[in-house]
Amino acid sequence: MTAEVLLEGRGLTKRYGGVVAVDDVDVDVRAGEVLGLVGPNGAGKTTLVDLITGAQPASGGSISLQGRPLAGSPARRARSGLARTFQHPLLALDLTVRDNLLVGLSAHRLRSFRGLVAQMVRGMLRSEQRRDHEAAEVLAATIRLDRTDRLTRDLTLGEQRLLEVGRALAQDPVVLLLDEPFAGSDSEGVEGIIDALRTVRDQGHGVVLVDHNVDLVASVVDRIVLLDQGRVRFDGDPSACLASPEMQDVYFGAQEVLDDA
Ligand SMILES: Nc1ncnc2c1ncn2[C@@H]1O[C@H](COP(=O)(O)OP(=O)(O)OP(=O)(O)O)[C@@H](O)[C@H]1O
Numbered sequence: 001m002t003a004e005v006l007l008e009g010r011g012l013t014k015r016y017g018g019v020v021a022v023d024d025v026d027v028d029v030r031a032g033e034v035l036g037l038v039g040p041n042g043a044g045k046t047t048l049v050d051l052i053t054g055a056q057p058a059s060g061g062s063i064s065l066q067g068r069p070l071a072g073s074p075a076r077r078a079r080s081g082l083a084r085t086f087q088h089p090l091l092a093l094d095l096t097v098r099d100n101l102l103v104g105l106s107a108h109r110l111r112s113f114r115g116l117v118a119q120m121v122r123g124m125l126r127s128e129q130r131r132d133h134e135a136a137e138v139l140a141a142t143i144r145l146d147r148t149d150r151l152t153r154d155l156t157l158g159e160q161r162l163l164e165v166g167r168a169l170a171q172d173p174v175v176l177l178l179d180e181p182f183a184g185s186d187s188e189g190v191e192g193i194i195d196a197l198r199t200v201r202d203q204g205h206g207v208v209l210v211d212h213n214v215d216l217v218a219s220v221v222d223r224i225v226l227l228d229q230g231r232v233r234f235d236g237d238p239s240a241c242l243a244s245p246e247m248q249d250v251y252f253g254a255q256e257v258l259d260d261a
Pocket residue numbers: 016019020021039040041042043044045046047048
């Protein structure tokens with residue numbers, strides 16, 4: 001049986017003046033699937049993520065999440081179940097690792113009015129605070145970050161990336177979008193992020209993974225979308241994508257032209 005489509009984008013388009021950054025793109029993310037989004041510099045990867053999360057208004061197209069139209073501000077879309085990390089981590093540097101994770105856990109509760117009321121009541125209860133602390137420790141273990149009392153500003157860039165993924169996970173997202181999560185990470189950081197991806201997938205959520213490292217992406221995702229000049233050139237199996245003429249053309253076509261000259 002084919003898994004449920006969680007996120008469905010149709011005809012997504014973004015123009016900046018004369019530049020068509022994203023050009024009539026259809027994209028699906030299914031339950032329990034990690035989708036890799038690859039393509040050379042300027043292919044439109046970040047813009048596509050921006051259109052999905054609402055960071056940029058689309059020039060055309062539509063998006064739905066679990067069958068409901070997805071529109072409005074990034075905050076509103078986050079409440080609907082999208083979580084995202086950025087190329088440059090956006091964390092509270094003066095808070096500890098644990099507190100940044102607690103922020104994510106709180107944000108999850110604030111997704112509904114009922115959750116907000118429950119949060120206010122629970123906030124007065126020590127047992128709930130303890131449960132939150134335990135949840136933060138479980139998340140920290142998932143992303144392999146120890147010593148959660150460390151200040152975030154003292155973490156390496158790779159550790160900050162892991163923490164950002166952990167904070168996004170704390171929101172229990174329907175779909176998690178990760179924009180270049182491996183950049184600047186050492187091998188342990190990369191492993192932590194891959195573990196986190198698998199956890200989200202195993203929980204039946206969807207993940208969109210954007211990264212420059214095509215081989216790494218292909219080794220961890222279930223499906224790849226190859227973008228070039230704003231258009232989808234390939235959508236399918238990762239190893240088939242690596243071996244495809246489209247991949248060859250997008251990444252090496254220009255070199256062949258140079259060689260031929
Ligand atoms: N704010 C903007 N104003 C004008 N053009 C933009 C803007 N943002 C992106 N573009 C253009 O849109 C195209 C797609 O850019 P985008 O950043 O989405 O590509 P990308 O695949 O994420 O690239 P990279 O891998 O380098 O991050 C590029 O031609 C870029 O110059």
